[in-house]
Amino acid sequence: MNAPLLEVEHLTMRFGGLVAVDDLSFTAMDQRITAIIGPNGAGKTTVFNCLTGFYRPTVGRLTFHGRFGPVLLEREDGFRIPRHGIARTFQNIRLFAHMTALENLVVAQHNHLMRASGYTVLGLFGWKGYRAAERAAIERARYWLDRMGLLARADWDAGSLPYGEQRKLEIARAMCTQPKLLCLDEPAAGLNPRETAELAELLVEIRDREQIGILLIEHDMSMVMRISDQIIVLDYGRKIAEGTPEQIRTDPVVIKAYLGEAEDEELPEEVREDLARLGGGA
Amino acid sequence: MLYFLQQLINGLTLGMMYGLIAIGYSMVYGIIGMINFAHGEIYMIGAFISIIAFLLLGVLGVTWIPLALLLVLLIAMAFTAAYGWTVERLAYRPLRGSFRLAPLISAIGMSIFLQNYVQLLQGANVKAVPPIITGGWILAEQDGFAVRISNVQIMIILLTLVLMAIFSWIIANTPLGRAQRACEQDLKMAALCGVNVDRTISLTFVMGAALAAVAGLMATLYYGVVDFFIGFLAGIKAFTAAVLGGIGSIPGAMLGGLLLGLVEAFWSGYFTTEYKDVAAFSILVIVLIFLPTGLLGKPEIEKV
Amino acid sequence: MSTVATVGPRATAGGFDLARALKEAGLAAFVAFVLFVPLAGFKLVGQEGQLALEYRPHWVLIGTAAVFVGHLAINFIRAMRGPSQRARGEAGAMARFFTVHARWFGLAAALLAFLLPFTPLGNRYVVDVATTVLIYVMLGWGLNIVVGLAGLLDLGYVAFYAVGAYSYALFAQWFGLGFWEALPIAGVLAAIAGILLGFPVLRLRGDYLAIVTLGFGEIIRVVLLNWYDVTNGPDGISGIPRPTFFGLEFKRYSPDGMTFSQFFGIEYSSLHRVIFLYYLILILALITNWFVLRIRRLPIGRAWEALREDEIACKALGINPTNTKLTAFALGAMFGGFAGSFFATRQGFISPESFTFIESATILAIVVLGGMGSQIGVALAALVIVVLPELGREFEQFRMLLFGAAMVGIMVWRPRGLLAFREPTVRLHGRGQGEEAPR
Incomplete structure (x- = not known):
């Protein structure tokens, strides 16, 4: 237990001149909830996109202790990363809107089913082994729908579910890939306080029952503080603090990044000039 | 060397026309992110209206060529622009926010419709026009081979340059141009800031159609033949030009047009005319694969 | 920003505002007038440098009046029927009805199709037209894999049809292969063509x-036109062998053994071959249908639909987008190839003429009108699109015009196609159990 699950070393991501993530290093432990927080534009989602293969990092080493042993994520094609046991959700929900909730969860088990269907050839002729595999996949989907309280709406189009349930369905879909690390990008965004509390409970439950690690980007501080085992604070792409919720709560650097200092000092040179000019013209 | 020079002149002329059509693709793509598949047909309609206007002016007794040309230009631009406006209004505007393939399929439908509309109204046969601008210059001569530039070619090149200047000025300096650039950046935000997005998009189609009409007029003068099917190939080639230059970029469209025109001229000059269309398509495929943002386009970062 | 459908007002629920409707119809008529003046008002007549104008003011007036009246009528009907949502709902209900009872419709249609040659209707002409319909049905179903399921817009589908047709013709010419040996080869070659095209371009954005793909279709056609040594250029290939019934030829006499009529001891009739071809394409089409229905419920089929919905989410679930799309492309192309070699054996003659963009557009129109992903819709659309021009020359002339207008209209009205209603590939609860989804 408690072995490192993901080791990020010197991760840097540049877009042209913009440095979105700057020399970030941290370790996420197995069976722990690691939260990445920071003001808007701090580079949190970029970190996720590097981890899940949507961006190729400019510099850095991302070691993931996955299903088949350690793997360097920065060298993998994006679509192969989930096979090692990383699943993710998206900030703006990306469900297959015109497919049913159940189908969404079955698609998540694609690679496994694809092998079971003999890459379509055997499945086409209704081979027994494939039918069993499909039944098992539906069972797993049923389990997660039940856990999320979506069982009665299994045959709804995902797009017609209410917002909160879409968020849950997306997490269920990620879980159906049987990950070792679940990456959640602002799962509480748009949820009301009661739903947020339920979500917090669910995440703790997933951590403990499924025994997997969770990497969490979140703005809802009450939730982050309540459930995280470890928190990493980003600002302008750099890590400015790391520690337990108690340590972070009292860290002066974090407070400064969130609340800022006296405003004038933070204004860039040009803006101050513009302001002066406007004042003069008026 | 002289042969090369001749192909260069031919290629530039061709390229100017492709460029003018390509601008229409590029502007529309820049603003609403769709390929206006019917744009080639708009060019074809421009060519037809030009011929009709020439004949009509002849009947009315306007025979002084420069005046006739100017009038034809204005008539063709105005009426073709009306077609461009209507196409957007009927086939694209209702589809904004519809599913991904809808505008493209609608555009293909519109293209098929316009082609057959013109065929039904004007007949399927090729219309041959007597040369209106004649004469030309011999630039160099050697061993019996003369490099010629015809007056039509000179007119095409000059007219394109003038139009490009006017056009760039509009984009850079007028409220319309500003609105267009704003819409290109972010349609929703532009609307929130009080830009009349519907009107801006309409005017973009109108401008694109007007430029295509000019290209139609030029083709009429240059080739002397027009039929209802010319829009298909010209459309694809102009689209290729737009992609080559970087779709969404107006200087890119012109540059892409010129390059494509040159490639085609040299290809048919040095290899074979039979496969010159294949050359254009191959360029399209190669550019899309190796340089998807084109020469002057901005890279598209995948937003996750 | 308004998103109202056509030029004109959204009919208010309150009723019909005549003054407003008149004003807007007037505006529409004015625009129509401007559009019609140059192209309808004058016609270019004459040949070779002696063009002249023919004046047709009445065409402009008739056209403008038609737009005015039509616009008024549409607004009136809308006002009477309430918001346009209702019409949409009706079509949706119809689509749903068709899809939910697809099995019965399908069985009934298949039964009718099997009996057709023996009904009083089954004369040579009808069977011939029905064969053409079935070719388009098969092409539509093949393209539906690519467009309807995988959401990839393929405008060069005819290229694969051509590859299939030419494969059979050339293999028959050079190696003396018969239809049955050449059929799988044609399918495989078309699929390979699909992969060759797809591999570099499938990473590209949809448009x-x-x-x-459109360019690819044109390239294939230009090559067929110009590669004289192999394809015989615009003259095409003739004398393509006709199919045999397990080796029995459809001839009165055959030097190489028994003919069909001799073997069965029936009197020779040239109708035999027509009917045989009809059954052949019917069976090919039914196989296509079986294949598509089946594969839709397999992981690959679900992955196609998922890709159509959201490619990024697919990547995050470990689905390889390129391979998945390639499979769709290749399988779609394969059915195009099968249909192509059937076309070749049926006609006995092929030339590049038969494989123009119009053909691609027709097949796409069938898929779009019928409903993307809807098998029965595609079959009905193919029927309408092939039979309509047979009803009279006027239809033939207006055929493509109507296609174009219909494609635009369908996209505005029901963007997923007339009979598009998606039946889930798998259900947890029986129909009517579980919570009812809002539609």
């Missing part, structure tokens, strides 16, 4: 893909 780029459309243009590239």
Whole structure:
């Protein structure tokens, strides 16, 4: 237990001149909830996109202790990363809107089913082994729908579910890939306080029952503080603090990044000039 | 060397026309992110209206060529622009926010419709026009081979340059141009800031159609033949030009047009005319694969 | 920003505002007038440098009046029927009805199709037209894999049809292969063509893909036209062998053994071959249908639909987008190839003429009108699109005009196609159990 699950070393991501993530290093432990927080534009989602293969990092080493042993994520094609046991959700929900909730969860088990269907050839002729595999996949989907309280709406189009349930369905879909690390990008965004509390409970439950690690980007501080085992604070792409919720709560650097200092000092040179000019013209 | 020079002149002329059509693709793509598949047909309609206007002016007794040309230009631009406006209004505007393939399929439908509309109204046969601008210059001569530039070619090149200047000025300096650039950046935000997005998009189609009409007029003068099917190939080639230059970029469209025109001229000059269309398509495929943002386009970062 | 459908007002629920409707119809008529004046008002007549104008003011007036009246009528009907949502709902209900009872419709249609040659209707002409319909049904179903399921807009589908047709013709010419040996080869070659085209371009955005496939279709046609040594250029290939019934030829006499009529001891009739071809394409089409229905419920089929919905989410679930799309492309192309070799054996003659963009557009129109992903819709659309021009020359002339207008209209009215209603590939609860989803 408690072995490192993901080791990020010197991760840097540049877009042209913009440095979105700057020399970030941290370790996420197995069976722990690691939260990445920071003001808007701090580079949190970029970190996720590097981890899940949507961006190729400019510099850095991302070691993931996955299903088949350690793997360097920065060298993998994006679509192969989930096979090692990383699943993710998206900030703006990306469900297959015109497919049913159940189908969404079955698609998540694609690679496994694809092998079971003999890459379509055997499945086409209704081979027994494939039918069993499909039944098992539906069972797993049923389990997660039940856990999320979506069982009665299994045959709804995902797009017609209410917002909160879409968020849950997306997490269920990620879980159906049987990950070792679940990456959640602002799962509480748009949820009301009661739903947020339920979500917090669910995440703790997933951590403990499924025994997997969770990497969490979140703005809802009450939730982050309540459930995280470890928190990493980003600002302008750099890590400015790391520690337990108690340590972070009292860290002066974090407070400064969130609340800022006296405003004038933070204004860039040009803006101050513009302001002066406007004042003069008026 | 002289042969090369001749192909260069031919290629530039061709390229100017492709460029003018390509601008229409590029502007529309820049603003609403769709390929206006019917744009080639708009060019074809421009060519037809030009011929009709020439004949009509002849009947009315306007025979002084420069005046006739100017009038034809204005008539063709105005009426073709009306077609461009209507196409957007009927086939694209209702589809904004519809599913991904809808505008493209609608555009293909519109293209098929316009082609057959013109065929039904004007007949399927090729219309041959007597040369209106004649004469030309011999630039160099050697061993019996003369490099010629015809007056039509000179007119095409000059007219394109003038139009490009006017056009760039509009984009850079007028409220319309500003609105267009704003819409290109972010349609929703532009609307929130009080830009009349519907009107801006309409005017973009109108401008694109007007430029295509000019290209139609030029083709009429240059080739002397027009039929209802010319829009298909010209459309694809102009689209290729737009992609080559970087779709969404107006200087890119012109540059892409010129390059494509040159490639085609040299290809048919040095290899074979039979496969010159294949050359254009191959360029399209190669550019899309190796340089998807084109020469002057901005890279598209995948937003996750 | 308004998103109202056509030029004109959204009919208010309150009723019909005549003054407003008149004003807007007037505006529409004015625009129509401007559009019609140059192209309808004058016609270019004459040949070779002696063009003249023919004046047709009445055409402009009739056209303008038609737009005025039509616009008024549409607004009136809308006002009477309430918000346009209702019409949409009705079509949706119809689509749903068709899809939910697809099995029965399908069985009934298949039964009718099997009996057709023996009904009083089954004369040579009808069977011939029905054969053409079935070719388009098969092409539509093949393209539906690519467009309807995988959401890839393929504008060059006819290229694969051509590959299939020419494969059979050339293999028969050079190696003396019969239809049955050549059929799988044609399918495989078309699929390979699909992969060769797809591999470089499938990473592209949807609309780029459309243009590239269009270009590919044109390239194939230009090559067929110009590669004289192999394809015989515009003259095409003739004398393509006709199919045999397990080796029995459809002839009165055959030097190489028994003919069909001799073997069965029936009197020779040239109708035999027509009917045989009809059954052949019917069976090919039914196989296509079986295949598509089946594969839709397999992981690959679900992955196609998922890709159509959201490619990024697919990547995050470990689905390889390129391979998945390639499979769709290749399988779609394969059915195009099968249909192509059937076409070749049926006609006995092929030339590049038969494989123009119009053909691609027709097949796409069938898929779009019928409903993307809807098998029965595609079959009905193919029926309408093939039979309509047979009803009279006027239809033939207006055929493509109507296609174009219909494609635009369908996209505005029901963007997923007339009979598009998606039946889930798997259900947890029986129909009517579980919570009812809002539609």
